[in-house]
Amino acid sequence: DVDVPEDHPRYESLLTRHRIEEGVEKGITSKQGLIAEGRGEAFDYLLGEETTESADAAARAAAAHLLLARHPVLSVNGNVAALVPGEMVELSEAVGADLEVNLFNRTEERMEAIAAHLREHGASDVKGLAADASIPGLSHERAKVDADGIYDADVVLVPLEDGDRAAALAEMGKTEIVVDLNPMSRSARSAAVPIIDNILRAVPNVTRHARDLADASDEELRDVVESFDRTAALAAAERRIREGVGDR
Ligand code: PTJ
Numbered sequence: 373d374v375d376v377p378e379d380h381p382r383y384e385s386l387l388t389r390h391r392i393e394e395g396v397e398k399g400i401t402s403k404q405g406l407i408a409e410g411r412g413e414a415f416d417y418l419l420g421e422e423t424t425e426s427a428d429a430a431a432r433a434a435a436a437h438l439l440l441a442r443h444p445v446l447s448v449n450g451n452v453a454a455l456v457p458g459e460m461v462e463l464s465e466a467v468g469a470d471l472e473v474n475l476f477n478r479t480e481e482r483m484e485a486i487a488a489h490l491r492e493h494g495a496s497d498v499k500g501l502a503a504d505a506s507i508p509g510l511s512h513e514r515a516k517v518d519a520d521g522i523y524d525a526d527v528v529l530v531p532l533e534d535g536d537r538a539a540a541l542a543e544m545g546k547t548e549i550v551v552d553l554n555p556m557s558r559s560a561r562s563a564a565v566p567i568i569d570n571i572l573r574a575v576p577n578v579t580r581h582a583r584d585l586a587d588a589s590d591e592e593l594r595d596v597v598e599s600f601d602r603t604a605a606l607a608a609a610e611r612r613i614r615e616g617v618g619d620r
Contacts, residue, residue, distance in 0.1 A: 384421065385413055388455060388572060395454025399485045402477050405451045408532060415553035416570050419609065420617035423577060426608035427569040433600035434529065434549045434565045435467070435581035436593040441527035441547075444469035445499070449476060452531050452571060453486045457493040459575040464495070466582040469529070472521040473500035476534050478513045509540045529578075531571050533559045551575070555609035566602060568609035 376386045392409045395401030423431075438444045446460055446469050453460075453473075464471050473486045487498040499521035506515035507523070514537060517523045528541060531551035535558030542548050542562045550563035551574045560566040567574045585593060 384570075384572065385416070388413070388570075391454050392451065395450060398454075398489070399481060400489055401450040401454045402475075402482070404477060405449075405454070408451055412532070412553045412570070415613070418613045418616075419553065419568070420612070421570070423569050423573050424608065424612060426605045427567055427574070428577065429600060430565055430567040430602075430605050431569070431574060431577040432581040432585075433597055434567060434578050435585055436588075436596035437527050437547055437549060437565060438463075438467040438469060438529070438578070439582060439585055439588075440590060440593050440597065441467075441469075441525075443525050444527045444529070445522050445525035446471050446529045447474045447522060447531070447533070448472065448486060448490065448500075449474060449532060450482060450486065453489050455571055456575045457489055459579070461490065461494045463529075463575055463579045463582070466579045466586075470521055470525075471495055471498050472518060473498060474517060474522060474530075476514065476537070478516060507537070507540050507544065509543060510537060515540075530559070531575070535559050535562070538562045555606045555613070560606060564602065565600065566606055568605065 376383060380386060392401055392406060444467055446464050448460055448471055460471060471490060473483055475482060483501055487501060490498050499518045502518045503516040505517050505519040505523035507517055522528055525546060527547045529549045530538060533550055538550060538559035539562045548563045549565040550559045551567045551571050552560045553570060555568045
């Protein structure tokens with residue numbers, strides 16, 4: 373569906389822009405999502421546009437957390453829905469997690485459009501529309517979640533999340549997994565597991581690790597969780613940005 377030549381040196385980045393643009397046209401992604409995408413791209417460029425070793429370790433720790441969880445939930449916003457709808461459905465199936473639409477700029481139209489988009493990509497049940505509970509400490513619209521979804525979850529994956537909400541969810545005692553290309557963002561810093569990687573690469577990578585760990589015992593999963601060092605992961609990403617990845 374895209375007219376981007378595959379041998380173009382910036383193929384992935386052009387494809388991403390195209391998907392976000394299409395997301396806006398379909399009423400899935402907000403206009404602010406375009407700005408967020410631009411910001412993410414700049415960080416991705418500085419990180420070398422690849423999954424670093426520490427981001428891979430974070431993805432494995434995320435998979436272990438999701439597999440150990442009582443009730444894991446994957447949060448979906450307008451950018452996530454445009455970029456990785458099928459990949460989020462696959463991850464939810466691999467770890468037995470719920471999918472919940474949760475928007476920073478909530479409108480009923482966009483909630484419905486995203487839920488329908490996820491169903492088109494194979495989701496059987498999409499949460500977020502009931503909005504019968506709220507996250508303490510946030511303004512009304514931004515606090516809305518489902519009582520049997522994010523509100524009840526013990527482990528939540530929140531990709532590209534706003535800093536206030538990431539902090540409020542962590543405050544509720546939830547184990548938070550954040551995907552964000554900016555290692556200095558407040559959401560990355562408040563996460564138990566910050567995955568500093570492009571969502572396009574991060575989500576399939578967590579799924580791959582989850583499949584690899586599918587037969588692991590709880591003890592083995594806990595070892596994976598405990599051997600992950602969030603401070604070191606953030607520092608490694610920041611170092612890579614500051615020191616550069618060499619000539620390209
Ligand atoms: O659909 P909504 O209403 O829920 O709104 C979603 C956005 C993303 C617009 C909203 O949450 C927002 O404004 O987020 P921010 O504060 O711009 O933060 C987005 C973060 O995601 C930034 O730190 C970006 O660097 C990062 N980011 C952007 N694109 C990607 C990304 N991280 C990983 N992969 C990306 N493709």
